[in-house]
Amino acid sequence: MNYAHKLRVATPLWIGALTLVKAELAATVGADPGTELQELDHHHVVVELSLPPLQSLPATASEMAQMVSRIASTFEVLSAWDEAIRSCPPVARQPEAILQMPEAAFSPVALRALLDDVPTSVWQPLAGCWDLGVPVTTVAGQRAVACVHRQGYSRRFSALEVAATRESMAQVS
Secondary structure: EEEEEEEEEEEEEEOOOHHHHHHHHHHHHOOOEEEEEEEOOEEEEEEEEEEOOHHHHHHHHHHHHHHHHHHOOOEEEEEEEEEEOOOOOOOOOOOOOEEOOOOOOOOOHHHHHHHHHEEEEEEEEEEEEEEEEEEEOOOOOOOEEEEEEEEOOOOOOHHHHHOOOOOOOHHHO
């Protein structure tokens, strides 16, 4: 079974933060990272990144995290793990809403997902829920955001749930 190295990193929330993190990580490890999910956290963005297994990379995610932590200047490594690469699609998960331009009033998380073209989540403390926006392209070629909500704080959204939401959109499209 093949595994991908996964990293969860944090950086101050500024324009172009994701681009800087990906560029610095690519320069450090010599491979372009995939962006699985980003989470808005007050004045920071927490990004889940994946790197495929390559000969040039350290053997384990923890070794890679140590190497990256010594060199990184624009972000902090929060955690690292190895995850099996899935060969079958996830079970589809229907979003609660699909927002399309130009008629939709986009929430900040949906707008950030659309602008960065990266699934984005945020904790809404007053509502007591997590919101997830997943950018998708409709059959008509329009950009849209599939929105998913989860009550309670204890379980964040994951890359697998993003894939499940995209799978449901592919079935509709």
